[in-house]
Amino acid sequence: xxxxxxxxxxxxxxxxxxGLVAVIIAATAMGRLFDxxxxxxxxxxxxxxxxxxxxxxLFGIFSYTESGDxxxxxxxxxxxxxxxxxxxxxxxxxxxxxxxxVELLYLMWLNPAASSGSGSVALHAILLGALMVCSQAAIxxxxxxxxxxxxxxxxxxxxxxxxxxxxxxAPSPPPPWRSEGVLSALTLAVSLLVFGWIWRHIxxxxxxxxxxxxxxxxxxxxxxxxxxxxxxxxxxPGAAQFWLExxxxxxxxxxxxxxxxxxxxxxxxxxxRYDADxxxxxxxxxxxxxxxxxxxxxxxxxxxxFWSDDLSxxxxxxxxxxxxxxxxxxxxxxxxxxxxVSWVLLLVFxxxxxxxxxxxxxxxxxxxxxxxxxxxxxxxxxxxxxxxxVAALFLTWRFLVSRLWSGLSGHRxxxxxxxxxxxLATLGxxxxxxxxxxxxxxxxxxxxxxxxxxxxVAVVGKYWLAASTWRDLDACYLRRYLWVWLAGTSVFxxxxxxxxxxxxxxxxxxxxxxxxxxxxxVLLAMPLARMGAAPASLAGNxxx
Amino acid sequence: xREPVAVVTQLSRQFGANLALNDVTLAVPRGCVFGLVxxxxxxxxxxxxxxxxxWRAESGSVRVFGRDPVTDPAGVLGRIGYLxxxxxxxxxxRVDELLRYTQAFYPRWDPAYASQLIEQFGLSRDARVRxxxxxxxxxxxxxxxxxxxxxxxxxxxxSSGLDPIVRRDILEAIIRTVTDEGRTVLFSSHLLDEVExxxxxxxxxxxxxxxxxxxxxxxxxxHRRLVLHFAVTRTNPPDVxxxxxxxxxxREWTVVCDMARTHAPSMAHHLGASLVDDxxxxxxxxxVGYSDATAAAPGSHMRVVT
Numbered sequence: 001x002x003x004x005x006x007x008x009x010x011x012x013x014x015x016x017x018x019g020l021v022a023v024i025i026a027a028t029a030m031g032r033l034f035d036x037x038x039x040x041x042x043x044x045x046x047x048x049x050x051x052x053x054x055x056x057x058l059f060g061i062f063s064y065t066e067s068g069d070x071x072x073x074x075x076x077x078x079x080x081x082x083x084x085x086x087x088x089x090x091x092x093x094x095x096x097x098x099x100x101x102v103e104l105l106y107l108m109w110l111n112p113a114a115s116s117g118s119g120s121v122a123l124h125a126i127l128l129g130a131l132m133v134c135s136q137a138a139i140x141x142x143x144x145x146x147x148x149x150x151x152x153x154x155x156x157x158x159x160x161x162x163x164x165x166x167x168x169x170a171p172s173p174p175p176p177w178r179s180e181g182v183l184s185a186l187t188l189a190v191s192l193l194v195f196g197w198i199w200r201h202i203x204x205x206x207x208x209x210x211x212x213x214x215x216x217x218x219x220x221x222x223x224x225x226x227x228x229x230x231x232x233x234x235x236x237p238g239a240a241q242f243w244l245e246x247x248x249x250x251x252x253x254x255x256x257x258x259x260x261x262x263x264x265x266x267x268x269x270x271x272x273r274y275d276a277d278x279x280x281x282x283x284x285x286x287x288x289x290x291x292x293x294x295x296x297x298x299x300x301x302x303x304x305x306f307w308s309d310d311l312s313x314x315x316x317x318x319x320x321x322x323x324x325x326x327x328x329x330x331x332x333x334x335x336x337x338x339x340x341v342s343w344v345l346l347l348v349f350x351x352x353x354x355x356x357x358x359x360x361x362x363x364x365x366x367x368x369x370x371x372x373x374x375x376x377x378x379x380x381x382x383x384x385x386x387x388x389x390v391a392a393l394f395l396t397w398r399f400l401v402s403r404l405w406s407g408l409s410g411h412r413x414x415x416x417x418x419x420x421x422x423x424l425a426t427l428g429x430x431x432x433x434x435x436x437x438x439x440x441x442x443x444x445x446x447x448x449x450x451x452x453x454x455x456x457v458a459v460v461g462k463y464w465l466a467a468s469t470w471r472d473l474d475a476c477y478l479r480r481y482l483w484v485w486l487a488g489t490s491v492f493x494x495x496x497x498x499x500x501x502x503x504x505x506x507x508x509x510x511x512x513x514x515x516x517x518x519x520x521x522v523l524l525a526m527p528l529a530r531m532g533a534a535p536a537s538l539a540g541n542x543x544x
Numbered sequence: 545x546r547e548p549v550a551v552v553t554q555l556s557r558q559f560g561a562n563l564a565l566n567d568v569t570l571a572v573p574r575g576c577v578f579g580l581v582x583x584x585x586x587x588x589x590x591x592x593x594x595x596x597x598x599w600r601a602e603s604g605s606v607r608v609f610g611r612d613p614v615t616d617p618a619g620v621l622g623r624i625g626y627l628x629x630x631x632x633x634x635x636x637x638r639v640d641e642l643l644r645y646t647q648a649f650y651p652r653w654d655p656a657y658a659s660q661l662i663e664q665f666g667l668s669r670d671a672r673v674r675x676x677x678x679x680x681x682x683x684x685x686x687x688x689x690x691x692x693x694x695x696x697x698x699x700x701x702x703s704s705g706l707d708p709i710v711r712r713d714i715l716e717a718i719i720r721t722v723t724d725e726g727r728t729v730l731f732s733s734h735l736l737d738e739v740e741x742x743x744x745x746x747x748x749x750x751x752x753x754x755x756x757x758x759x760x761x762x763x764x765x766x767h768r769r770l771v772l773h774f775a776v777t778r779t780n781p782p783d784v785x786x787x788x789x790x791x792x793x794x795r796e797w798t799v800v801c802d803m804a805r806t807h808a809p810s811m812a813h814h815l816g817a818s819l820v821d822d823x824x825x826x827x828x829x830x831x832v833g834y835s836d837a838t839a840a841a842p843g844s845h846m847r848v849v850t
Contacts, residue, residue, distance in 0.1 A: 234644060316631070
């Protein structure tokens with residue numbers, strides 16, 4: 001029996017999630033057992049996976065949300081607002097319980113966590129607590145963002161990880177602002193501020209939202225107000241649908257890219273403006289940023305309605321007199337426009353950065369090497385740079401459209417299953433160190449043969465599926481997409497050609513087999529079967 | 545005789561264990577106002593979604609303008625205007641943007657008519673949809689559905705939860721639509737006075753079964769409300785052929801029945817009763833008679849209240 005309101009709130013959290021708590025305890029116990037029993041790297045990898053799982057589950061428990069639709073991410077439980085409990089307590093109980101739990105879990109994992117990371121145990125503990133508070137704030141206060149709150153939480157985790165690395169970065173000892181003490185104090189201060197924000201938000205929600213404007217609403221209103229009002233008639237139904245899709249989902253990636261450029265890359269590039277190697281590293285990170293963001297944005301882009309948890313086609317869109325293939329074609333075009341605008345923004349920024357305050361010494365060295373390697377041709381250097389940008393643009397577009405086949409289907413299991421598979425595969429690549437697999441493949445011709453067979457089966461499967469999915473589609477849609485596919489595949493093919501010419505100089509390997517592998521990878525790069533399946537998926541969802 | 549705009553043949557649809565539509569067959573005549581009535585969950589919206597091609601027929605067939613709305617959505621939807629109970633208009637759009645967007649899909653869009661309706665309804669072109677009240681959104685949805693002068697206007701519970709002034713606007717739009725030659729309105733409603741006022745054809749759905757589908761005048765003409773007086777007190781209600789509702793007690797019983805299946809005086813005589821009153825049944829009595837949950841006996845529509 002609980003005798004206090006705090007006890008009752010804590011009991012409810014425990015009662016709802018006791019199954020998950022048991023899983024966390026079991027994962028932690030197993031992980032520690034692996035660590036104790038063996039020193040091999042394989043067991044360490046398993047322990048790391050278990051550690052990651054236990055922390056993710058714990059953050060899931062303390063997301064502390066409810067929804068009328070059990071499938072949605074939900075919001076702070078508003079039924080609690082009628083309880084005779086102060087708003088401070090309503091906010092403090094899940095926050096304090098979350099922080100205490102994450103610290104306890106960290107303590108249970110302390111040895112492996114301390115040995116694999118950098119920085120002190122205290123800083124890590126403070127960062128974990130801060131991450132818990134900040135992710136709860138993101139989940140509760142940004143509920144207008146729907147499932148994209150998970151992306152925000154992911155970005156917060158990356159930020160916490162980056163802060164944890166700061167004290168160990170060169171030069172050593174670090175300057176005062178990067179010392180553990182200062183960072184810990186700053187993190188604690190930010191956590192307290194964020195907690196105050198949560199408290200204020202809950203108090204205002206409890207009183208009907210108050211007279212003020214929530215930050216997300218304000219941002220939404222500013223963005224909407226900044227969008228130019230459409231005053232001309234549309235030339236065609238396709239143009240009208242393009243405008244709608246662009247305003248709902250197409251602008252998201254360019255805005256995110258612009259935000260990261262201004263909020264992260266600009267200050268970082270300014271701080272490291274004297275260091276040539278840091279400039280090069282940040283440049284590489286910046287150039288890969290739209291592709292990485294497109295992976296996350298593509299999850300929303302692939303759905304009928306970008307901002308909604310509901311995967312069914314909204315009636316407003318479903319009753320438009322447009323064929324299913326035409327609706328998909330509009331989405332594909334919007335993705336292309338979104339990728340192009342994002343890259344134009346990025347290239348303008350990078351141009352200004354490298355011209356005005358960037359240290360291009362390391363970049364120049366790289367350019368000179370390329371220049372020397374390609375017959376001292378300046379055109380070749382610029383050509384390669386252009387090719388890399390165009391390939392990255394195609395990759396950005398590819399990640400935006402690659403979920404259309406599952407998102408438009410309206411089947412939650414198919415959609416979230418494919419997204420989760422992709423997410424786990426990416427995570428597994430980093431955790432299990434995917435480059436080891438690559439080295440294992442190129443190390444021995446026999447291994448290359450195995451990889452070639454696996455890839456060949458994948459290519460045959462892909463084209464067989466493509467043939468069956470494209471069979472019933474409009475020839476016009478097929479023709480237009482084939483041009484895009486050919487262009488993308490050609491760009492990747494030329495890049496592969498350049499790659500094997502460079503690799504053959506530095507690595508002794510069977511170049512013929514390596515060429516074969518690269519060709520197979522290139523044939524898999526651009527989506528084909530998935531694009532053919534998208535109209536049928538939409539039709540199944542639109543006409544249930 | 546002109547071809548009907550929509551023909552539904554033996555349409556069935558099941559959601560889990562719930563049979564939402566059970567072997568429904570009907571035709572919507574061209575140029576009429578077709579009222580679709582039924583209690584909550586009767587299958588009205590499901591039927592409308594089939595007509596729009598948003599649901600695929602599990603069994604049976606749906607043809608609108610002679611075409612399948614699922615296989616040819618562009619061909620069918622271009623000739624239909626649709627307003628739902630809660631129009632899910634994008635909140636970020638301005639009124640003017642929404643109308644320009646909608647206009648692009650309909651070559652027959654009449655900008656002058658749209659402007660006239662905007663003025664009549666007092667909507668601001670620069671207002672965002674999310675700032676509009678429920679009634680204003682319904683009016684905006686109505687303009688978007690009506691301004692291209694569709695051959696078939698489908699209104700799914702358009703006045704549900706709206707004030708009388710918005711309901712009047714919607715009814716006027718329906719009347720205006722049918723005065724244009726060849727145009728048809730299909731609307732579902734709980735508000736029987738509305739249906740009675742504007743419909744000239746009535747279909748009544750009950751638990752997915754089409755109980756009634758006929759011209760409204762015919763429905764009203766053939767359903768009668770009879771008051772029977774018996775010489776002796778009855779403990780059981782009288783067994784009247786074609787009765788859809790029977791209530792009363794003792795020696796006086798009231799029967800609402802479909803007179804197509806019986807003749808009042810001879811029926812009264814046969815039962816040993818005298819016919820005290822024989823008047824037309826109201827639409828509400830007909831609706832309740834066909835829709836009441838107690839009319840569960842297979843093959844019978846009769847509801848007994850004692």
